[in-house]
Amino acid sequence: MTLTIDNSTAANGLLSHDDFRAALQDAIKGREAKNASFSTAWAEGKLERQHFARWAENHYHYVGPFADYLGYIYGNTPDHYTDAKDFLLQNMYEEELADIRHTDLLIRFGEACGTSRERIEDPENMNAVTRGLQAWCYAISMREHFVVATAALVVGLESQVPSIYKKQIVPLRETYRFSEDEIEFFDLHITSDEVHGERGYQIVLNHADTPELQQRCLQMVRWGAEMRFAYTKELYETYVAPTL
Numbered sequence: 004m005t006l007t008i009d010n011s012t013a014a015n016g017l018l019s020h021d022d023f024r025a026a027l028q029d030a031i032k033g034r035e036a037k038n039a040s041f042s043t044a045w046a047e048g049k050l051e052r053q054h055f056a057r058w059a060e061n062h063y064h065y066v067g068p069f070a071d072y073l074g075y076i077y078g079n080t081p082d083h084y085t086d087a088k089d090f091l092l093q094n095m096y097e098e099e100l101a102d103i104r105h106t107d108l109l110i111r112f113g114e115a116c117g118t119s120r121e122r123i124e125d126p127e128n129m130n131a132v133t134r135g136l137q138a139w140c141y142a143i144s145m146r147e148h149f150v151v152a153t154a155a156l157v158v159g160l161e162s163q164v165p166s167i168y169k170k171q172i173v174p175l176r177e178t179y180r181f182s183e184d185e186i187e188f189f190d191l192h193i194t195s196d197e198v199h200g201e202r203g204y205q206i207v208l209n210h211a212d213t214p215e216l217q218q219r220c221l222q223m224v225r226w227g228a229e230m231r232f233a234y235t236k237e238l239y240e241t242y243v244a245p246t247l
Contacts, residue, residue, distance in 0.1 A: 018217055020208045027158055027207065030221050034228035037167045039235035044243060046170045048178040052116040055179075057242040059113030060128040065136050065234065067106045069156075070098040075144035076152045087149060087206045094157075094199055108188035115185040132237035136230050143223065150210045154220035157203030159227025165197045 018026060036042060041058070044050050077091040098105050113123045122128050129137075143155045168189045175181045175189065183190070211217045 017212070017214055023208060023211070023217055024204060026217075026221055027154070027204065027224050030224040031159065031163065031228045034225070034232045035166065036163055036228075036231040036235040037170050039232050040239035041235045041243065042167060042170065044239060046174055048174050050179075050243065051246075052179070054243055054246075056113055056116040056118035056122075057128075058238055059109060059116060060118060060123050060125075061130060061133040061234075061238060063106060063109055063113070063123045064126055064129045064133055065140070066109070068137065068140070069105075069161075070095040072140045072144040072152075072156055073098075075141070076149050076156070079145075079147075079152070080149040084149070084210060087153065087210065090199075090202050090206060097195060105188065105191070108191065112181075112185055112188050115181060130237060130241050132234050136234045139226075139230055143227075147223070148216065148219070150207055150216060151219045151223050153203055154207045154211070155223035155227045157199060158207055158220075159224040160231055162200030162203060163228070163231060165193045165200070168193045 017023075041050075041054075044054075073091045073095050077088060077095070080087050080091065082088070110120050110123050114120065126134075140156060140160075144152050147155065172186060172189045172193065175186045176183075207220055211220045
């Protein structure tokens with residue numbers, strides 16, 4: 004695999020943990036999904052329940068396979084990286100087995116918006132950009148070095164969730180008048196993904212131990228943020244803009 008390397012970084016060796024973390028955070032800046040048009044309309048109270056239903060029908064096919072993505076990364080992680088493997092297993096467990104499956108909470112929200120489990124689970128109801136995001140997640144988790152895949156999926160994508168949902172959960176309560184049971188999906192992820200995001204950062208900081216790996220991680224975090232921004236923006240263009 005050919006990596007794109009910053010020559011000054013390669014010549015000077017590894018970035019320090021502090022500089023590398025700052026670079027990872029900078030790779031997301033300006034590409035945050037919380038600032039995409041669908042998120043902005045959501046936070047400003049401009050959406051209707053039909054728009055949330057379309058969001059649920061798409062979001063299911065992005066986050067529904069998340070344990071699958073993590074499983075591929077787990078399989079590519081050498082046994083002696085026990086901290087990384089433990090994190091991946093715990094994350095998969097929380098997605099699929101702990102208390103209630105996260106996708107069931109998502110479906111509950113979608114049903115409150117007027118769609119059905121059958122429509123949410125039907126891949127015909129996601130748009131092309133969502134299909135692209137799902138395919139990208141599968142490709143990265145299967146093909147990349149485990150630390151690069153962790154950077155892409157956990158740092159670039161999952162670590163953004165608390166900032167997105169903190170912006171959205173207040174209007175869900177106060178403007179759109181959903182019940183606490185109906186929005187449990189969002190409340191749960193504000194808490195759990197803060198933990199997941201930080202642990203993902205630590206794995207990347209500790210195990211991206213060459214300049215090449217550091218640069219590949221930065222590239223994938225940037226691409227991951229761009230993918231999630233494009234996905235969120237397309238939800239607005241496909242489902243909201245035509246109704247205005």
